[in-house]
Amino acid sequence: MKTAPGRRFALMTMGLGMVAGATGFAALHDGVASVAEPSLLPPGAKSLGELTARLSKAPRRRDFKTVPMILNDPNQWDHAALSEVIAYRGAPKQVWDNTGIAGPWLDVMRNSLNAQVWSFRHPDFLAVSATHGTAHLALFGPAMWEKYQLAKLTDGKFQSNTLVVEQRGAAADPKDYENPAGAFSPRDNSIPALQRRGVVFLACHNAIWEIAEKLIATGMNPDQLSHNALAAELTNHLIADVVVTPGMGGTLPELQRGGFNYANSA
Numbered sequence: 001m002k003t004a005p006g007r008r009f010a011l012m013t014m015g016l017g018m019v020a021g022a023t024g025f026a027a028l029h030d031g032v033a034s035v036a037e038p039s040l041l042p043p044g045a046k047s048l049g050e051l052t053a054r055l056s057k058a059p060r061r062r063d064f065k066t067v068p069m070i071l072n073d074p075n076q077w078d079h080a081a082l083s084e085v086i087a088y089r090g091a092p093k094q095v096w097d098n099t100g101i102a103g104p105w106l107d108v109m110r111n112s113l114n115a116q117v118w119s120f121r122h123p124d125f126l127a128v129s130a131t132h133g134t135a136h137l138a139l140f141g142p143a144m145w146e147k148y149q150l151a152k153l154t155d156g157k158f159q160s161n162t163l164v165v166e167q168r169g170a171a172a173d174p175k176d177y178e179n180p181a182g183a184f185s186p187r188d189n190s191i192p193a194l195q196r197r198g199v200v201f202l203a204c205h206n207a208i209w210e211i212a213e214k215l216i217a218t219g220m221n222p223d224q225l226s227h228n229a230l231a232a233e234l235t236n237h238l239i240a241d242v243v244v245t246p247g248m249g250g251t252l253p254e255l256q257r258g259g260f261n262y263a264n265s266a
Contacts, residue, residue: 040174040183040196042123047090048198051126054084055200060244064232071205071246078244082251085200085243086258090124092116095252095260099133102157105265106189112263113197114184118177127194128260132204132248136211138163138191139203144237148220153211164191164239195241204248208234 041049058081071077094112098105109127116125131139137150138161144150145161169188172179181187191201212230215221221230235244245251256262 040193041198042117045090045123045198047088047124048126051084051088051090052198055081055241055243058084060242062236062238064235066226066228067205067209067232067235068228069209077205077246081243082202082245085126085128085202086254088126088258090126091259092122093126093128093258093260094263095128095130095255097130097248097252097262097264097266098135099266101134101137101154101163103135103265105129105135106163106191106194107186108263108265109194109199110184110186110189113194113199114177118184127199128255129194129199129201130204130248130252130255131201132207136204136207137161139201139238139242140234141237141239144234147222148215148234150211152218152220153214166190166192169193191239201242202248202251203235203238203242203244204251205231205235205244206247206249 041052058078060078060081061075067076096105096109096112109129113125113127116122134154137145137153137158140150140161141164142161150161151159167188167190169179169182169185170190170193172182172188174183176182177184179185183193195201209227209231212227212234215230216227225233238244252262
């Protein structure tokens with residue numbers, strides 16, 4: 001029996017509500033809630049659901065004492081999780097080159113998701129954030145923002161890491177996907193919200209190294225750590241579910257070889 005488009009979309013939104021209601025939060029990681037499973041995956045997102053399940057089990061090493069400038073061993077980054085992302089067989093898949101913390105990067109990824117899921121009806125669409133530049137500051141938890149005064153690296157545009165804070169739209173009924181203040185609207189632009197929709201945020205070791213270098217050069221190094229040790233501490237305090245790469249510039253070609261479409265949020 002054929003289903004009318006309006007009824008089909010209603011069934012999809014009902015499914016979203018059931019998915020959202022069936023999942024909860026895991027423990028806090030550096031002051032940011034981590035979801036055990038993304039709670040806003042579209043109904044029918046079989047491949048995306050399987051990927052997120054595998055990523056939730058993939059190890060993330062966060063016990064570094066020091067890290068080198070150039071990573072030369074897969075044990076130095078989240079190799080297993082990154083390999084899962086690169087090998088994703090669902091489609092379509094898009095990697096966003098995100099470099100500016102104050103730019104529209106969360107908004108354009110949300111818009112892309114909305115069009116792919118609701119307009120083109122691709123529930124297995126995967127969006128990946130290739131995060132570096134000042135945007136990478138958003139991947140550190142509140143403890144690092146406070147200890148190293150990371151707000152100073154944003155040219156006054158941020159006083160704290162508001163991009164990891166839940167927004168008002170998160171409390172809205174997810175069944176109403178057309179709600180202009182709801183879970184799929186600009187009122188719910190946050191990293192956790194996008195993660196619950198299956199977005200994967202990649203961290204850049206080179207960006208971490210450069211941030212550590214800048215903190216040392218500007219005297220924002222209260223423990224007088226070496227460059228290698230400071231970069232390690234920053235790596236250890238990334239927000240939950242982030243995937244560390246050996247460097248974003250070098251990882252982008254690997255994603256493109258895996259079939260990811262390149263997009264730039266600048």
